[in-house]
Amino acid sequence: MENTNWILQFFGRLHPLLVHFPIGLLVVALVLELLTLGGKRKGLREGINWMVYIGAGVAACAALFGWFLKTQDEYSGDLVDNHQYTGIATAVLAILTAIILSRTLKKAPLNLKAYRFMLVTTVVLLSIAGHLGANLTHGEDYLTEILPGNEKGYSNLESSALLTELKGASELSELQKDKLNLEVRGLFAHKCYQCHSENKQKGGLVLEHKEGVFKGGTSGLAVVPGQPEESEIYKRIILPANDKKVMPTKGKLLTPDEIALIKLWIEDGAHWSDKAVKVFPEAPLALTQPALPTVTEETHPVDKIVSVYFKDKKVDWNAVVDDRKFIKRAYMDVVGLLPKPTAVNAFIASTNPKKRELLIDELLNDSENYTQNWLSFWNDLLRNDYSGTGFITRGRFQITTWLYNTLKQNKSYDQVVSELMNPSKASEGFIKGIQWRGVVNSSQRTEMQAAQNIGQSLMGVNVKCASCHNSFISNLTLDQAYGFASIFAEKPLELNRCDKPIGKIAKVNFLYPELGSVEGETLKERLLKLSEVMTSKENGRLYRTITNRIWERLIGRGIIEPVDEMDNTPWNAELLDWLASDFIDSGTDLKHLIKRIMTSKAYQLPTVSYKTAEAIKQDYVFKGPVLRRLSAEQFSDAISQVIAPVYVAVAYNPNEEKMPAQRIWHHQKDLTNTVLPLPGKRYFRKTFQLKKENIQDASILISVDDAYKLFINGKPVGTGDNWTDVGKYNVANLLTKGTNCIAVEGDNKGKIGNPASILFAMKVAFKDDSVFNLYSDETWLSTDVAPKANWADLDFEAKRWKKVKNYRTSNWAKLLDFTFKDHQKTFARASLVKQHPFLKALGRPNREIVTTTREEQATLLQALELTNGGFFNGILKQGAKKWLNTYGNDSRLIVDTLYQELLGRAPSKEEQNIVMASLGEQPSTAQVQDVFWSVLMSPEFQFIN
């Protein structure tokens, strides 16, 4: 820096001032130019010309001054280069534009297009150059740092504060030495690891650990204790910006404070602290157990804390929402269903001052529906599903039955976590992970999946990065990730960095060793210890994480976001820790936590609107809940409740009546292989013996994909054309002692091969209380050749008929109605249904990996499914028929009922008029269907307000 010329430096520093002229002039020139398009506003021409000329001139000056600035002041790196190139290019283009313009003006307007093109290009380039320049001045992350998830990991303020402290001291204490070393190592991490870490060893130098730092690289010793002038690091960081050897080569140079810190550290003997360097902010493990503020005007603990917060943020309490809104929220949040109009009216009419709390209690006590609503949240979180990869070669296990019962019994969270960490057969699926056939990347071995999933789901920490290499986004190291994964391994694990073994065996360890040892001889022993360590009350992180998740569910935005990154700063730490402590005090009762939040005024505030998704993430100030869209399951269930059942079959039926009936069809082959049944009619027969006479009762259940005609002993019994609609027949009078025959004509519709099947069960009860059962199975016979007319008769000889094939159940779910038990026809809750294109389109994730937030914004594919999806429109049509049957053609009644049931309110006069006009005097199925659709698509229905 000695060879600087102050005049050049002065001009150089004028560059940032000067650049704004061409920006303004040329951009405005372009805008005016656009206004003259098509020969309009000819009067602007003269002005535009001057703007271009002056703009071009100043651009050239600015570029020149910029070059001074770069050479005279300390600037280097790609960013500066890019800014320089684009800047110079802008100046050149601007001048060319001006030249073409002046020529165009002299000659015919032949070159107008070329001039305009040049002008646009110049302005685009100018914007790029300007943006790069702004990045230089304000930092490359100036714009992006405010985006969600980009909180600053490291601040310079700390280093200068530390420097001031240390400079004041005559001799450094041990503590100060530690601090200095940790600060220097933090600097290494942020400024040097990018090129000098185990992952990328430029010049053979690794600055990640003691050995590497003192070993140095190919250029020599990086650090010579006591002698900064001999230390390669120091020599490099003080070089001028334009020196080829200056470090760092990427990004900004170190500040004088940072350089001074490193110098001081080396001078002081380059002490190396034994403490691990914590580069990234980390939340304390233990809960702070904050005392409640002594706010007298609020009674609810949450509101007391929020009151103080509001005062601080100058937010006023809004009035809580009315009963109508509250009851919809409460129903949706606890049981995931719409309240019936009678329930809404009774709730509004009630004068009980505690009615909201009573309602919450009542809903939480409805264990069945509470379970079927919250099951989706837990399935997402624990990556549990009824179908998915890994099942084919037994590389994956469901935990559905365990999870369902867990929720239904409202097991304490401690017990839930214990049973997941130290599982029985029923709950082992979570830590077992998903094993695809074959060899997998070492960072995806099932033990590592366990570490990653426990980290993410239960502890809110990202282990994924560290399972491949030391994390770039947290303090976690490869060692730690492998130590954690080793808990679940039968044999010791060798560390792999980026899938390459590094010859080091992992030492069993928990992510947070301060919580206790998880070592043990056997896997079982380690899992037991892990379950104890995880649920030890010092592990505040476990409770904070679930508390934050539940809060996010109910309010629409977590106290910490993203909800998987629990080291981030909460918008109110007291609130989070108080709720988590209260949760522990309740015996980790999840329903208590839900109730605690829902009874607060904070939950009952009106929703707050945000213009963009980003606005919810950044600079967040809590003012009330966020508008939430109905989940795929809630949407589907609401339609099932009001319009017509969306699903009637489930993947998991908690009240299943086990029957050995198989889904059979004519065996369709291609050479020797089984293929999907081709379209067309197939004929099925089964003969059987009844040994007794006195039949008390005989009933049949049948479900056929796609259509059937059922015969017994040649007599027609019934038909059906919808497999979800279980045919139930009483056939006592058709059966006789001796041989009987069941015959089914099945029809597979469609144009190409597609799933087809018969599911059949018959139960014959005799007067002596004995029972005879018959089920569809592989003893049935079938043919694809149209047989003679008497094919269904008992005495027909089924020559050349072949045995049927069991097509298994995966394409059909378990029909709730396929039971001999008395039961009320109802719909299947979407949470119990196997992933389905309709639910998928509405945002239910394929649970291949843990999912903790679903997509919030509506997508085109989703809208398409709702607008023309055959499945959805079929349900609406079915519903319309049902409604017309129930309400006749009373348009008024249809409108009023629909609004009450879907929106929980009466239609306004205007709405009533619009809908009735659309329905007309004699509403058709199509008209009713379209009214359903129009109301279902409305934001009022689709959002929890």
Next chain:
Amino acid sequence: METQNSRREFIKKMTAASIAASTTTISISSFLSSCTPEVQKRAATADTVILLWMAGGMAHTETFDPKAYVPYEKGVESKRILSTFPKIPTVVDGLEFSQGLEGIGSVMDKGAIIRSYKSADLGHILHTRHQYHWHTCYEPPQSVQAPHIGAWIAKELGPVNPVIPPFISIGQRFTMGEAEELKAFHSAGFLGTEYGPFLIPDPSSGLDSVRPPKGMSLKRFESRYKLYKELVNKSEIMEKGSNYQRESLMRSMEQSYRLLNSPEAKVFDLSQEPKDVYDTYNTGRFGLGCLLAKRLAMNGGRFISVSTEYEPFLGWDTHENGHIRAKKMKALIDRPVSQLIKDLDETGHLDKTLIILASEFSRDAIMEGRPGELVKNQVDQPDIIEDEKYYGMHRHFTDGSSILMWGGGVEKGLVYGKTADERPCSSIEKPVVIDQVHQSVYHALGIDAQTHYEIEGRPFYTTPDGKGKPILDLFGKPMQTT
């Protein structure tokens, strides 16, 4: 170094800047009508991609890379079987295919063949795992959901024609074996369902997906939407300021309405084709898929995949009767694929349409896996063949297979790489891995090699770590030696 290169760097950066200029000024394209296309041409050599997917593991030695023909006779030794068909010449001098592929052979002067593709070694073989790898460039499982190459392209480039979904997948159903594994990569992954595949399992019913629901007249469709709009406008929820969620919902509804109401839907209607054209393509669902792909490519499709469909033990997944099955499969693909190339060439669309024909791996008569990394056998193969059903390529081979490419800037008549003529028929010259294939596609489309998104703190690139290199020879440029 820096100073030496700076001139070249500068020019490179200038080009990048002018590319940026051309893509960011769509709105004023009319204003620039004479200049923009020229600039874009330098950036991308293709606008549209058609992937013809040979699902199930197509044996290179039975198709595009034939070896010594050993006819069937009782008692022939398995180890002698390299190809079960004779060789035939193609339009390209010295390039030979297997019998039954005369049609495709006749259009090889319009495209290139890579004969040295090596699949990954993923241990005990599962088709869908290799397919996942082929389509996403990442080996499953992954800690985040990897997007399909079609989803990446949809995300980066968007639709060519705003009413044609940018990622269309034709021919694959999800109702038989390995359905869940198939679904796992027919996905936009973390990019979001917006960019996911628009599925058309049966090309002859493609139209149903893009017009008002069955049984609903256009008039009724329009009045239904009108009713919805009217009710929304009267609703009290609209009174509360702007809200991004509500707006995204309403925007998506409007887009969907416009798409379904658009005259472009007839692109999906195969009955618009003359009968002779339809018949030429109609070798089955795959052939009709090619016909639909042709119509889409000509009318603004972005990424279209047509699959012969994966079902375990069917299609190219020949585990017995390999010879007979391969013959059937060749008859299925030969006519429609060659017709597709010819038709697109005739209309000039081939220039901007990159067509790729590929399979997850190859097959061999006796070797399962690859030399040195043999894995668990999945079928029995006798040493001496006494029954014709054992005559064919019944085991999975991962060390060499063929990829065909046409159009979109691909060098014409190029033969790239080579496999050995004796078993093991491994790639022995210029081996190619999936990262290179993907990067070549992105290269042709002008998608930056460093394209990535941060997901859970991890920068996730189009090819692992953004390190995939295009095969520049494919595009008529000399191989870089750096």
